[in-house]
Amino acid sequence: MVQINGESKDAANKNLYQYLVDEGFDISRVVVELNLEIIPAEDLKNITIKDNDSIEVLRFVGGG
Amino acid sequence: MEDKLVIGGKEFKSRFILGSGKYNMNLIKAAVEQGGAEIITLALRRANTQESESILDFIPKGVTLLPNTSGARNAEEAIRIARLSRAMGCGDFVKIEIMRDAKYLFPDNYETIKATETLAKEGFVVLPYMNPDLNVARDLQNAGAAAVMPLAAPIGSNKGLATKAMIQVLIDEIDLPIIVDAGIGKPSQACEAMEMGAAAIMANTAIATAGDVPSMAESFKLAIEAGRKAYLTGMGRVLARGASASDPLTGFLH
Numbered sequence: 001m002v003q004i005n006g007e008s009k010d011a012a013n014k015n016l017y018q019y020l021v022d023e024g025f026d027i028s029r030v031v032v033e034l035n036l037e038i039i040p041a042e043d044l045k046n047i048t049i050k051d052n053d054s055i056e057v058l059r060f061v062g063g064g
Numbered sequence: 065m066e067d068k069l070v071i072g073g074k075e076f077k078s079r080f081i082l083g084s085g086k087y088n089m090n091l092i093k094a095a096v097e098q099g100g101a102e103i104i105t106l107a108l109r110r111a112n113t114q115e116s117e118s119i120l121d122f123i124p125k126g127v128t129l130l131p132n133t134s135g136a137r138n139a140e141e142a143i144r145i146a147r148l149s150r151a152m153g154c155g156d157f158v159k160i161e162i163m164r165d166a167k168y169l170f171p172d173n174y175e176t177i178k179a180t181e182t183l184a185k186e187g188f189v190v191l192p193y194m195n196p197d198l199n200v201a202r203d204l205q206n207a208g209a210a211a212v213m214p215l216a217a218p219i220g221s222n223k224g225l226a227t228k229a230m231i232q233v234l235i236d237e238i239d240l241p242i243i244v245d246a247g248i249g250k251p252s253q254a255c256e257a258m259e260m261g262a263a264a265i266m267a268n269t270a271i272a273t274a275g276d277v278p279s280m281a282e283s284f285k286l287a288i289e290a291g292r293k294a295y296l297t298g299m300g301r302v303l304a305r306g307a308s309a310s311d312p313l314t315g316f317l318h
Contacts, residue, residue, distance in 0.1 A: 005110045024113030029120065031108075031151045036144070038151045056110065058148055062119050063107020063134050064083030064161075064219065064246075064268050 003054040012051040017044035020057060030059050067296065069264055071241055072157065072189030072210040074128065078102040079258070079288050081130070081243065083268030084119065085220075091272050092122045099271070099281030105130045105159055108149050120154075130191065132159040139178035146183050158183060159213065160192040169219045173200040177207055184208025193245055196230035201238045211240050213266065216257065217247025220269045224253040228260075235261040251280075251287030258291025259299070 002011040011019050016034070020027060032039045033056040039047065049055070069076040081103040082095040095101040104127055106119060123129065131149035136142035139162065146158045160183070162175045176192045177200065184190050189210045194200055196214035204212055214231050217223035224247060225231065235242045241263030248254050254265045265288055274280035 005112075025111055026118070029118045030111045031148050033148060038148060040151070058108050059111040060106040060119055060129075060131065060149075060152060060154075061109045062084035063109075063132055064085035064105055064266075 002049055002051065005055070005057055011049045012053075014049050015045065016047040016049050016055075019049060020044070025057055026059075030057050032057055067292065069241060071191070074189075076102045076128070076264075078285075079264040079292060080254075080285055081105070081245075081264055081266040082271075083245075083266055085268050085272075089122045090277055092119075094278035094281040095271065096124055096127060097281075098278045099285045101127070101281075103128045103130050103157075105132050105266070105268075106149075106154075107132055107134050108145055108152075109135075128157060129154040130157045130159050132161045132193075133179070134161045134163075136160075136162045136179075137164055137175075138162060138172070139175040139182070142175070142179040143182050146179070146188060147186075150188070155189075156187060157189045157191065160190060170195055171215070173197060176200075177203045180204050180209050181207035184210075191243065196227045196234055198230075198233050198237055201234050201240075205238060205240055209240060211243050211263065212238060213243045213245040215246040216244050216253070217249075219246045221247050222249025222270055222273075223247050224249050225257060228256075231257070231262070232260055251283045254284055255287040255291035255294075258288050259294045261295050262291075264288075 001008040035054055069079050078100040080099050080101050082101040083105050104123055106129055133142035133145040136145055142160050142162050160176050160179050162172045163169050164172050171193050173195055176194055180190045180192050191211045191213055192204050192209050193213045201212050217226040243264045244257045244262045245266040248267050249270045271280045
């Protein structure tokens with residue numbers, strides 16, 4: 001299983017970019033961190049999700 | 065010569081910074097249009113797949129984004145958030161906000177210095193939120209901070225310049241813009257801080273919870289401008305004792 005924003009997902013062996021698009025994330029408005037490493041937007045398509053990966057998908061919200 | 069606020073080499077005409085914690089489109093519109101804000105803070109959070117809108121849609125082009133590191137409990141977490149924020153492609157500015165205290169939301173000065181040092185070396189324009197203390201402010205300056213953001217009172221409290229004396233020391237001794245952040249609840253308090261020589265005011269709750277948001281945004285703008293002008297002008301003197309007639313004595317009645 002893969003951890004995505006703290007939830008277990010069956011996403012191993014999928015293309016990272018395609019998985020996030022299929023899940024409904026607005027790719028133009030997020031930053032993606034894979035196992036604590038920031039993934040530049042242009043590299044998302046080149047990454048295959050592996051079992052036990054930990055992925056954070058983050059966006060800007062209001063905040064002081 | 066035009067009076068400008070310069071942070072990290074970037075010039076601003078406005079000395080009002082909007083914190084966007086209690087945000088909606090009206091608040092941002094009012095802060096920019098009536099308040100004249102040129103800097104707006106943001107926070108980074110987990111995305112979900114149900115979102116139809118982004119705060120970025122509401123912020124006009126030309127406004128400088130100031131991502132903060134809220135949620136961070138130590139330097140390491142703040143550095144991680146700052147790097148992720150920069151990867152969003154919205155510039156190099158970052159407000160460091162590190163808290164371990166959930167009741168008063170006071171910043172952790174020690175961890176803030178550590179994060180400032182690392183991020184300034186990485187080319188960030190670092191604006192640390194801090195509990196006003198001269199030694200800490202000096203350490204932040206030496207660590208490469210572009211400005212220092214002392215709190216006036218606890219976040220969201222609208223209690224005004226509770227730390228006034230310490231903020232005055234920072235203004236007098238630190239050769240960086242001193243931006244008063246948190247606790248400013250009324251335009252008069254913003255004006256007072258500007259009269260003292262603060263470089264800018266950051267506010268959110270005072271405007272977001274006002275009866276009329278656009279009108280309060282404009283009130284803050286006017287108060288900040290009045291305080292700045294008074295500071296640049298130089299205050300009238302205060303007598304140690306007694307009175308001094310401001311009218312000519314005519315000699316008419318006595």
